[in-house]
Each structure stands twice: as C-alpha cells, then as structure tokens.
Amino acid sequence: MPPRKKARVGKRTPKSGDEGETASSPKERAGAKRKAATSVDTGGKRPDSPGVSQYCHWLMKSEPESRFENGVDVKFGIEDLKALPNQTGCWDGVRNYQARNFMRQMKEGQLAFFYHSNCKEPGMAGIMKIVKEAYVDHTQFDKKDVHYDASSKPDNPKWSMVDVQYQRMLKRFLPLSELKKYHLQHRAKGGPLKDMALFTRARLSVQPLTAEEFDFVLSLENKEPL
DNA sequence: GCCAACGTTGGC
DNA sequence: GCCAACGTTGGC
Numbered sequence: 001m002p003p004r005k006k007a008r009v010g011k012r013t014p015k016s017g018d019e020g021e022t023a024s025s026p027k028e029r030a031g032a033k034r035k036a037a038t039s040v041d042t043g044g045k046r047p048d049s050p051g052v053s054q055y056c057h058w059l060m061k062s063e064p065e066s067r068f069e070n071g072v073d074v075k076f077g078i079e080d081l082k083a084l085p086n087q088t089g090c091w092d093g094v095r096n097y098q099a100r101n102f103m104r105q106m107k108e109g110q111l112a113f114f115y116h117s118n119c120k121e122p123g124m125a126g127i128m129k130i131v132k133e134a135y136v137d138h139t140q141f142d143k144k145d146v147h148y149d150a151s152s153k154p155d156n157p158k159w160s161m162v163d164v165q166y167q168r169m170l171k172r173f174l175p176l177s178e179l180k181k182y183h184l185q186h187r188a189k190g191g192p193l194k195d196m197a198l199f200t201r202a203r204l205s206v207q208p209l210t211a212e213e214f215d216f217v218l219s220l221e222n223k224e225p226l
Numbered sequence: 227g228c229c230a231a232c233g234t235t236g237g238c
Numbered sequence: 239g240c241c242a243a244c245g246t247t248g249g250c
Contacts, residue, residue, distance in 0.1 A: 061248090096233075118248050176249080203232060203247050 054105055055208035058112035059198060060091060060128075060164070065119040069146045078114040078125040078166065087166035088131055091206075092139045093147040095159060099206035103162050104134040112164065113209070113217065115198075123175035124217065132163035171221040178226050179217065192216040 064077025074093075081089050094100050106112075110130045116122055137159040139145040140152045152158040179198065186194040193199075193216060197207040209217070 063248090098233090122249070201232095202249085205247085 055102070055210070056107070056110050057209040057211060057214035058102070058106065058110065058130075059115050059124075059207045059209055060112050061115045061117040061205040063118045064116045064125070067118065072146045074146065077116060078128075078169065081114065081128065081164065082166045084166075088163055090132075090137075090161045090163050092137045092161045093145075094137070094161065094206060095147055095149065096205065099204055100158075100160055102204075102206045102208055103160055105208075106130045106133060106162050108133055111167070111214070113214075114166075117205075121173070121175055123173055123177075123179065124170055125173060126169040127167040128164040129167050130162055131165045134160040134162050137161040170218075172225070174217065174220055175225075178220070181226050182216075182220075 062076045062078075063074060064079070066073050066075045068074070081087065091103065094103060108130055112128050112130065113124045114126045114128050116125050136157045137147075139147050140149040140157060140159045141154060142148055147159075149158060176198075179193065179196075182191065183193045183196055183199045185191060192210075192212040196209070196213050197204060201207060
C-alpha cells in the first residue's frame, strides 16, 4: 500500500458495501431525512440504474505546505503524490462522514481534481485517477497516527480510503480566486459553476462535481486567467 | 494569525 | 431530538 497523505477533515476512507455503511452519523441521518432516500445529493451524475444517479467526477483537497499536527507534518501536495511509487497513494485520514461517503461512491477509473488547500495560493493543481475503490483506512487504528480514532473498532471500521494515481498537472494552476469569479458570475447569470460544491460546501474535503462542472473547470486551463 | 462557517458532541 | 458549547476547516 502506498504511503499516506494528509487529508484533513475530509480526507481519506474503507470499503464498500457492507461494513461500516450502517454506521451513519446523526448528521448523515438528518441529511437523508431532509433530502430523499440516499446520502447522494442529486447534483449531477450519471444514471447507473433506473432512479439511481451517481457522481463520476471528484475534487479532493490536500495541503501542499508544511503544517504540523501533533508534531507530524501533514503536508501532501500533488508533487508528493507524483513522487510515490507508481505515482499512487492512498487517501487516508478523511474523518468526515460526508467526505467518507463520497469516497465510498468512487469507482475505479474516475477522475478527480487534486486541490491545494490551506496554502498561499489555493486552487486546482492537477488530475488524478481513482485506482482502488474504498477500503478500510488503517490509520484509524494506529495510535501513533494523527488521525487515530479511538472510537473506531476493527470489527466495524468507521473510516475508508481510496487509492489515487497521479495523472497530470493542469496546463496552468487554476486559483480558487479565479474559480470564484466564475462561480459568482454563473450564480448571477447562470452557468456551470453556479452550484459548485467548492463554494456552496466550502469545508468538505472530498466533493463531487457534475460532468458540466468538471468539463468547464478543465476548459479553463486553455484560457487566459480571468 | 484571525475568524466565519459549519460539523460534532453531549447534556437535558 | 434539540441545541449550546466546542472544535475544525480553510480563506484571507
């Protein structure tokens, strides 16, 4: 298994299906109640079977600059992912239910933006691919780990992670400030970034993008900075 | 380093 | 099941 990275709250997760799935937080349940039947928002997605839709593009945040949490540096930027064997790493350390649930929805082969957060210039740095679907995040049981969770038991793990592989850098870094201009513009007059989670759910570290959002953001790498 | 927004915890 | 207190995220 690849080394780990440091995702903050919403960072890294375990596997599918049965395990853990039943352990939903009060928040998740509340959310489910509010909305409809699933934890999946109705944002944009790709129908898989009748009545079910799911996302197929993602944004995952990590911090590219050194920051110490309990004496451990949580820095993990896209260059760090690229430097790993096979340019692949596990996205461990996610300790937020919504972020975890999104990771559990990820399918092998799907693409995600690598977003640099909590740094000088926050924004989209590059693209990675999901190469292994959700499985148990071992760091939840490691007392030495920054993201150790004493409340999670091995026979019913709470947290999951996926493996991601570096694909490429964006042709140019897309700063949050620029994305925000488009977001505001689109919110006023309509456009693909109108409801982008990056702005409407700012603190979520693993978030879905609709195909329209993903394509629009990607198209910006060929444009002049706004 | 500040602090607004928001997620989590725990008493009742 | 409500909600106040508390903790964390992450832009600025």
